[in-house]
Amino acid sequence: MLNSNTTDINSPSTFILLGIPGLEAAHIWISIPFCVMYTIALLGNFTVLFIVKREQSLHEPMYYFLCMLSVTDLILSTSTLPKTLSIFWFNSREINFNACLTQMFFLHCFLSIESGIFVAMAFDRYVAICDPLRHSTILTNTVVVKIILAVVLCNGILVLPTPFLARWWPYCRTNIIPHTHCEYIAVVKLACGDIRVSSYYGLSVVILVIGMDVFLIVVSYTQIVRAILRLPTKDARLKTFGTCGSHLCVILAFYSPALFTFLTHRFGHNVPLPFHILIANVYLLVPPMLNPIIYGVRTRQIRDRLLQLFNHKMT
Template sequence: MSDSNTSDFTNPSTFILHGIPGLESAHVWISIPFCTMYIVTILGNFIILFIVKTESSLHGPMYYFLFMLAIIDLVISTSIMPKTLSIFWFNSRRIDFNACLTQMYFIHGFLVIESGIFVAMALDRYVAICHPLRHSTILTNSVVAKIGLAAVLRGSMLVVPYPILAKRWPYCRTNLILTTHCEHMAVVKLACTSSDISSYYGLFVLFCVRGLDVFFITLSYIQILRAIFSLPTKDARHKTFGTCVSHLCAIFVFYIPHLFSSLTHRYGNNVPLHFHVLTANMYLLLPSMLNPIIYGVKTKQVRVRMLRLITYKGT
């Protein structure tokens, strides 16, 4: 077998990314929606970056966080899609061992950073609705920068053990990874010794870090809803809640597929392997593609500027 090295080795020089098991003959067809999603992701997020940077009226905390979110989505999607498409189009399945660990670090690190940015955006909505007169004094540019830096440092540091632990395990079974990218658990499952430490640490990051993020987001929205329901008119309540819709949609798109994929990967032994791989790709690609669409449709300032940009380009 040329692609699956089953001889004994301690650390392989390369891994083999299988693609989507059971659907190899359909790789070219599957690449069409994947490529389309990647193109939409690139265009959508670059438009968001351009709009926020060039429109002075959008130079505020909410849009600075949106700017950070667009960068994160570009990094996550670009970390996996070029290699995934090369598998589908050219059957280029080999990936260097260290490159695999680097890809793992970028994927999981930026997912944690993105989760932190969603918490920051929830904080922004809380201050804007519950303390509107103090919003500009609480969330100054320096505070926003510090929050963004804290999210980056947290994600960067928490995921460092992933590649370090993965590199120390001996791999004496196979170097064939049954997916399209170097996902953490897909790699450590190939170890020929107990990798429980990696598994437990991954669960810690999933439940303690993401769980805490969801807790703080929920807490923020409990206070937000209290403030909204205390408003005197239905029109005021509707208008105020409308400022949160885009953020809520992005949260659901990010957390629900990720939680579903993580749990099925660990405990869904009876779930078909190709379903595991497809859901793992979807939870990485869907938020990156949908976030600029959600904010472009649901956020008036972004929508108006986007339509103005498209109209200008069309003339």
């Protein structure tokens, strides 16, 4: 282990993750809800993937995007939580420098990809409601694959420089990260020298990705609301808007803690560090846990297929 007080750490071989500083005595207790949420996220997302694969009637654009969302949630939660639990349970705080940078890339890359998937799902809802007769011709399987590839490649390219920027700096202060995982700014702050380039790039990516995605989602739903308000009856308006309910719920579950985490990290200097780290972890666990539950409860096709599977096993 490297000496954390040294002033000549130019290329550390390992970092030390502290977990949640100030709450070390409660790590075991905190790990219980974390582990439960992670287990629910794994079971829920694998169940969605299984049901969509088995049910031929679900082979539609909306469910393809939902499968991509489930894959993203699985990668996102798995990239951080196993290490977090090893810190809580076994006090295994060391993480290899390259492993730290890899975790950093996967974390930020798939957060960006998840945001992009929400835009794709909003576009699907827009076409389904505003131009339903052409939905199958506009969103063909080929178009869906192209959209998914565009989301993955664009966000991957945007996030790719972050681990290289983090590797670029010499680390001559400390190798201790006061966090449960290798979050980009938490790592870069340990570097010596002027890190404004890294800081500004990270901020620019967040503003570009989240800002553009939220803007496109708002534009899509503005058009959707206009189309719904033109429907002749109240029942028709409620039924049509209900088809967007699941998507709106997962959007709120994702962007609300994301906005809070971003604002407190950049401007909430008076927010206690343990609280900030807890929220950052909740942000990575709650959406992957809630997304399959929300879609399972609110989407009749998935709910019915799941009930059929349970009834089949019981008989």
